[in-house]
Amino acid sequence: MLQLHRLNNPSNVIDMNQCSACLIRNRAICADLDASELDALNKIGHQQQIERGRSLMWEGEDAHLVANVIDGVMKLTSSLEDGREQIVGLVYPSDFIGRPYGTTSAQTVTAITDTKLCVFPRSAFDDFAKSHPRLEHKLLDKTLSELDRARQWMLLLGRKSASEKIASFLLEMSERLAEKGCTDIPARSSFELPFGRQQVADILGLTIETVSRQFTRLKKQGLIDLPDRRTVVILDREALAVEA
Amino acid sequence: MLQLHRLNNPSNVIDMNQCSACLIRNRAICADLDASELDALNKIGHQQQIERGRSLMWEGEDAHLVANVIDGVMKLTSSLEDGREQIVGLVYPSDFIGRPYGTTSAQTVTAITDTKLCVFPRSAFDDFAKSHPRLEHKLLDKTLSELDRARQWMLLLGRKSASEKIASFLLEMSERLAEKGCTDIPARSSFELPFGRQQVADILGLTIETVSRQFTRLKKQGLIDLPDRRTVVILDREALAVEA
DNA sequence: CGCATTCATTGATTTGGGTCAAAAAAACGG
DNA sequence: CCGTTTTTTTGACCCAAATCAATGAATGCG
Numbered sequence: 271m272l273q274l275h276r277l278n279n280p281s282n283v284i285d286m287n288q289c290s291a292c293l294i295r296n297r298a299i300c301a302d303l304d305a306s307e308l309d310a311l312n313k314i315g316h317q318q319q320i321e322r323g324r325s326l327m328w329e330g331e332d333a334h335l336v337a338n339v340i341d342g343v344m345k346l347t348s349s350l351e352d353g354r355e356q357i358v359g360l361v362y363p364s365d366f367i368g369r370p371y372g373t374t375s376a377q378t379v380t381a382i383t384d385t386k387l388c389v390f391p392r393s394a395f396d397d398f399a400k401s402h403p404r405l406e407h408k409l410l411d412k413t414l415s416e417l418d419r420a421r422q423w424m425l426l427l428g429r430k431s432a433s434e435k436i437a438s439f440l441l442e443m444s445e446r447l448a449e450k451g452c453t454d455i456p457a458r459s460s461f462e463l464p465f466g467r468q469q470v471a472d473i474l475g476l477t478i479e480t481v482s483r484q485f486t487r488l489k490k491q492g493l494i495d496l497p498d499r500r501t502v503v504i505l506d507r508e509a510l511a512v513e514a
Numbered sequence: 515m516l517q518l519h520r521l522n523n524p525s526n527v528i529d530m531n532q533c534s535a536c537l538i539r540n541r542a543i544c545a546d547l548d549a550s551e552l553d554a555l556n557k558i559g560h561q562q563q564i565e566r567g568r569s570l571m572w573e574g575e576d577a578h579l580v581a582n583v584i585d586g587v588m589k590l591t592s593s594l595e596d597g598r599e600q601i602v603g604l605v606y607p608s609d610f611i612g613r614p615y616g617t618t619s620a621q622t623v624t625a626i627t628d629t630k631l632c633v634f635p636r637s638a639f640d641d642f643a644k645s646h647p648r649l650e651h652k653l654l655d656k657t658l659s660e661l662d663r664a665r666q667w668m669l670l671l672g673r674k675s676a677s678e679k680i681a682s683f684l685l686e687m688s689e690r691l692a693e694k695g696c697t698d699i700p701a702r703s704s705f706e707l708p709f710g711r712q713q714v715a716d717i718l719g720l721t722i723e724t725v726s727r728q729f730t731r732l733k734k735q736g737l738i739d740l741p742d743r744r745t746v747v748i749l750d751r752e753a754l755a756v757e758a
Numbered sequence: 759c760g761c762a763t764t765c766a767t768t769g770a771t772t773t774g775g776g777t778c779a780a781a782a783a784a785a786c787g788g
Numbered sequence: 789c790c791g792t793t794t795t796t797t798t799g800a801c802c803c804a805a806a807t808c809a810a811t812g813a814a815t816g817c818g
Contacts, residue, residue, distance in 0.1 A: 407650055
């Protein structure tokens with residue numbers, strides 16, 4: 271069933287256009303490359319659109335590609351045989367996807383919103399990376415940051431209560447979405463979640479019902495407002511931080 | 515209070531002796547270095563003993579060093595203000611510790627057993643790494659593996675029940691401790707945990723009582739035996755795998 | 759060796775969050 | 789615009805694991 275979502279539709283494939291105009295160029299792994307290097311990298315990759323809900327790679331399967339997110343949000347998920355799912359990572363513009371120097375993907379990578387990517391065949395990318403230390407350096411730096419973030423999330427998953435999880439989540443989202451420019455809303459106190467309630471539950475290791483109840487509780491207590499189901503307005507950041 | 519554990523006791527500092535005799539040399543980040551490179555790395559680091567319970571760096575504090583574990587087991591922990599603690603990583607011989615190109619440590623690093631380390635001042639290590647792509651490459655590879663492992667652990671923390679957590683833990687330990695040669699016991703079905711019950715609880719996001727109850731349950735059901743409080747014998751790996 | 763301390767087990771009780779079920783509200787499609 | 793589908797909210801109930809409280813076993817030390 272998941273197989274149906276495979277992306278081998280050539281109509282989605284677009285020639286890689288000028289990196290120099292790329293909005294996330296200075297934050298992505300290609301940031302430290304010079305013009306000629308960028309050109310070489312250009313030749314091995316291409317831009318690709320991927321629509322909301324579609325997956326780019328699957329847990330346990332061969333991953334023959336790596337990618338950079340240009341625009342949109344993706345999720346990394348691990349799941350159990352019975353369908354329980356945990357979102358183990360979120361991928362924002364300028365973030366890197368995939369496992370260089372590995373064969374199988376440890377997680378499923380799925381678009382949460384329509385997403386624009388720079389895609390590279392893994393083997394070609396591996397070769398390029400091995401011979402371009404500055405790129406590997408950037409990749410290492412990003413990976414180390416991701417690892418720290420993942421470990422911070424482990425504390426939340428293992429030790430925080432539902433209300434603490436929700437509060438931490440809202441605060442992190444308000445920062446992340448602001449910093450990454452995923453929305454046009456200037457005020458970081460108001461932001462649009464790219465996730466539905468079930469996805470929030472899958473991020474926090476909760477059920478959808480618990481997420482919903484916590485949201486309405488915070489709303490009733492006046493710490494947040496929820497104008498529509500995707501928008502969150504933080505009314506009392508202080509109080510929220512105390513809960514986190 | 516934690517400050518008392520700081521390692522500035524010069525008696526613990528030993529000159530780095532010959533890497534060529536190092537037991538973990540071929541698995542650690544120094545694996546791909548040639549003799550002269552190894553010699554240069556040698557000059558910036560030194561070996562150090564650290565005893566069980568002592569910490570090498572603290573969450574949120576400046577980390578002016580990075581290290582390689584030669585022998586022993588260490589833990590990475592994150593904690594909340596009220597003392598709740600989560601073990602977010604385990605560090606075995608040949609594993610790397612610390613955050614190159616970063617300033618503050620995101621976790622506390624503490625010895626679980628008496629540990630032997632190769633310690634490097636961070637700034638000197640950073641410089642060395644930047645000019646030695648093969649070392650950075652190795653470091654990247656290790657970091658990517660750690661990230662995959664951390665994310666797999668997030669699934670356990672967020673979605674597994676206590677009995678599933680315990681079963682997964684025992685199976686992983688039997689593999690990890692065998693593969694890393696942390697014990698002399700040849701049979702991977704019998705191994706000695708380097709952790710007490712509280713630490714197992716901190717790894718799994720449970721309480722010590724729940725861990726204890728699950729252990730005794732598995733013993734009563736004949737899936738494992740517990741000859742003494744640190745030793746685990748897996749009697750029915752199949753059944754344990756079904757629980758995991 | 760015996761006392762003290764730490765660590766682990768076991769039992770009784772509580773509770774946070776899960777499950778099950780239904781209603782309400784949005785979003786979608788013709 | 790209306791019926792269908794999906795998503796979210798709300799309520800009633802339950803249970804796994806936490807908490808609280810002892811007891812029992814190891815370990816360490818004078």
